[in-house]
Amino acid sequence: MKAACLHSFTDSDIADVVKIEDVDAPVIEAPNDIIVRIAGAGVCRTDLHIVEGQPIGDGPVPLPHVLGHENAGFVEEVGANVSTVRVGDPVLCYPFLTSGLAPVERRGLENFVGGRATPGINAAGGFAEFLRTAERSVVPLPSNCDPVDFAPLADAGLAAFRACSQAAAVLRPSDTAYVIGVGGLGHLGVQILKVLSPATVVAIDTRADARELAIRLGSDTSFATVGEAVAAFNGRPQAIVDFVGSNATVEAAVNALEVGGRLELVGVDGRIDLPTRLIVESELTVAGSLVGTFAELLELTELVVADRIKVIVDRYPLDEAARALTDLRSGSVLGRAVLLP
Numbered sequence: 001m002k003a004a005c006l007h008s009f010t011d012s013d014i015a016d017v018v019k020i021e022d023v024d025a026p027v028i029e030a031p032n033d034i035i036v037r038i039a040g041a042g043v044c045r046t047d048l049h050i051v052e053g054q055p056i057g058d059g060p061v062p063l064p065h066v067l068g069h070e071n072a073g074f075v076e077e078v079g080a081n082v083s084t085v086r087v088g089d090p091v092l093c094y095p096f097l098t099s100g101l102a103p104v105e106r107r108g109l110e111n112f113v114g115g116r117a118t119p120g121i122n123a124a125g126g127f128a129e130f131l132r133t134a135e136r137s138v139v140p141l142p143s144n145c146d147p148v149d150f151a152p153l154a155d156a157g158l159a160a161f162r163a164c165s166q167a168a169a170v171l172r173p174s175d176t177a178y179v180i181g182v183g184g185l186g187h188l189g190v191q192i193l194k195v196l197s198p199a200t201v202v203a204i205d206t207r208a209d210a211r212e213l214a215i216r217l218g219s220d221t222s223f224a225t226v227g228e229a230v231a232a233f234n235g236r237p238q239a240i241v242d243f244v245g246s247n248a249t250v251e252a253a254v255n256a257l258e259v260g261g262r263l264e265l266v267g268v269d270g271r272i273d274l275p276t277r278l279i280v281e282s283e284l285t286v287a288g289s290l291v292g293t294f295a296e297l298l299e300l301t302e303l304v305v306a307d308r309i310k311v312i313v314d315r316y317p318l319d320e321a322a323r324a325l326t327d328l329r330s331g332s333v334l335g336r337a338v339l340l341p
């Protein structure tokens with residue numbers, strides 16, 4: 001089968017290290033395995049971190065490696081024990097493959113299971129024609145849908161959903177919430193906050209086209225920076241969901257929050273160096289949010305099926321995987337880049 005293979009790490013030209021090749025297609029190994037014919041695979045900032053050789057989870061991935069942890073497609077083949085989906089069904093792939101037996105999973109938290117397999121991270125991913133996953137990690141989709149539109153939910157949407165759910169829990173009708181970064185995650189985060197909370201939603205992005213997209217998707221207003229928003233708009237925010245997570249956005253966010261406010265961190269590119277006095281005297285909460293649970297992915301999928309949340313997909317042929325990654329790095333993708341084999 002055709003796949004985009006990462007052969008070495010680089011922080012310069014991605015086309016030098018990500019090559020389209022013919023590789024062995026995955027096969028059924030266990031009775032609950034499923035082979036998915038990929039319809040679309042989302043391109044994530046984590047893919048860029050992997051390309052750069054940053055350790056993800058247990059360390060740098062062994063090379064060569066097939067990226068792609070945001071996958072959707074059609075069931076191609078099923079193991080002997082699979083009973084909940086059939087060949088030809090459209091499915092969305094939950095990113096983690098777990099047994100269901102770890103104590104943390106008994107609490108519903110598949111996103112914290114140690115040593116799990118994650119296709120695209122520590123197993124072959126979906127920048128390919130076929131992917132091996134497992135029955136308990138697929139979400140059946142309606143028969144009339146295009147799985148390409150659902151692929152970004154597997155990580156971008158799920159991470160946005162969990163973070164915005166936690167932020168929404170503290171939001172009241174008179175409150176304001178900021179979403180920092182209207183990219184693959186943030187364009188969904190804006191809409192999720194509008195569904196889950198009664199607050200006024202303010203989108204923050206330095207890119208004018210991203211701010212326009214946020215408004216089109218229901219954000220009440222938008223600004224280029226947190227500072228501009230605080231200066232111009234209606235008091236301080238009670239919650240901020242930071243999808244960028246850089247030193248600069250975190251510092252701006254913490255200084256912007258209302259008394260008792262909550263900062264929800266999703267982006268992982270920065271460090272926190274804050275005066276404890278600020279946290280204490282304003283009773284701030286700084287929280288993290290990691291991807292999401294299978295149950296959260298089901299809820300989010302229902303919202304998209306019901307057309308209450310729209311996924312903005314920028315389609316690229318699989319052959320142009322390197323270009324999609326390069327465009328993501330340069331900030332020129334609007335919504336989520338998705339590769340189509």
Ligand SMILES: [Zn+2]
Pocket residue numbers: 044045046047069155156
């Ligand atoms: Zn990701």
